[in-house]
Amino acid sequence: MSQTAHIPSHRKPRRSASKLALRAGVAGGVLSTIAVAGAAGPANAEPVTETIEMPTLGSLGTDLSSAVAASAEASEQEALDQSLEAQEAAALEKAAKDAKKAKAEADRKAEAERAEKARKEAEAKAEAERAAAEARAEARARASRDAARTQIAATSASNSSDSGSSDSGSSDSSSSSSSASESTQVASGSAAAIVAFAKAQVGDAYVSGGTGPNSWDCSGLVQAAYRQAGIDLPRISYSQSSMGTSVSLSNLQPGDILYWGSRSGSYHVAIYVGGGKYVGAQNPSTGVVERSLDWDTPSGAVRIL
Structure with missing residues (x-):
């Protein structure tokens, strides 16, 4: 049996440095005992001519602690990097959504403004067309009335040419009286x-x-x-x-x-x-x-x- 067979395995995870040191001390004591026993052996025993260097558990525990610390630090850094990347990705996604929303709102406002402008233009055009139609209708009606009055006046003039001068004087007097009455109406x-x-x-x-x-x-x-x-x-x-x-x-x-x-x-x-x-x-x-x-x-x- 080799001398290292009595050394407890150091591969168990998460073994603290204090426990490793304790086990190193125990192993050192065992090795010392083995050395004394060898020195007290038979006098005719052949001397050991080959020296086997055994790793010291103390240095092994120190290296393991450093490796664990380095691994923990690397894991922490990786987690931090992943967190930053996730935050950057979320920020980019939010910015893209905000930009899309702002563009949609701008498009909606622009469309509403175009619709309002078109509505006002349509109303103005319709109003202008109504006014023009009313003006044309009034002009036609006035022309028709003027023609009717002209015809009536011509007929009246023809009839009045048959009346005497006394009738004309009476008509002038009546017209003057009517005008005077109109001017004094209150x-x-x-x-x-x-x-x-x-x-x-x-x-x-x-x-x-x-x-x-x-x-x-x-x-x-x-x-x-x-x-x-x-x-x-x-x-x-x-x-x-x-x-x-x-x-x-x-x-x-x-x-x-x-x-x-x-x-x-x-x-x-x-x-x-x-x-x-x-x-x-x-x-x-x-x-x-x-x-x-x-x-x-x-x-x-x-x-x-």
């Missing part, structure tokens, strides 16, 4: 409130569907003016002209509603303010204006008050 009560409100809006813009306070269409202005007198009128022009009592254009009073077209199918309304004038929201090019009845003679009038 609104009072509810009519005064309606007329004052209508005149105060002269110069405001015309906007289709407008109900104030600084932009109007024809029926919106009439409705708002009558509201000053505590009277609620329908919103649409043909509904307004269908109310009240029909009056002739030669018997107008301030506050009467003038209409163009048929009474139940009017396409434009205004307010008679006296003195042979009216106030109305005409069209986008003129806005709210005060005009003479001769500028665009209405088709008829109704009295609400």
Whole structure:
């Protein structure tokens, strides 16, 4: 049996340095005992001519401790490196997600802005087309009325040529009396409130569907003016002209509603303010204006008050 057979195995894991030193001391004692026993052997024994160098357990324990420490340090460093790599990977992934989210949000905002711009352009175009259509319709209606008035005037002139000079004098007197009456008309009560409100809006813009306070269409202005007198009128022009009592254009009073077209199918309304004038929201090019009845003679009038 070799001398190292009695040495406990040092390959067991995690053996502390203190235990290794203790075992080294024990092994040293055993080796000393073996040496003494050999020296006390028979005198005729042959001397040992070969020396076997045995590793000292003390140095072996020190080397093992250093190796364990180095391995632990390497493992700790590797774990730290892995942790850093994991953190870097997570940071890169988060940055990529944030960038993707920011790009999606920017794209969404850009699309919303484009849609809003397109909507506004479409509304502006539609409004311009409505205004142009209204202007064309008004121009056609006015031309038709002018033609009708011209024909009526021609017929009247032809008829008046058969009348005597006394009739002409009577007609001139009646016309002068009518003009004087128009120039002296003064609104009072509810009519005064309606007329004052209508005149105060002269110069405001015309906007289709407008109900104030600084932009109007024809029926919106009439409705708002009558509201000053505590009277609620329908919103649409043909509904307004269908109310009240029909009056002739030669018997107008301030506050009467003038209409163009048929009474139940009017396409434009205004307010008679006296003195042979009216106030109305005409069209986008003129806005709210005060005009003479001769500028665009209405088709008829109704009295609400």
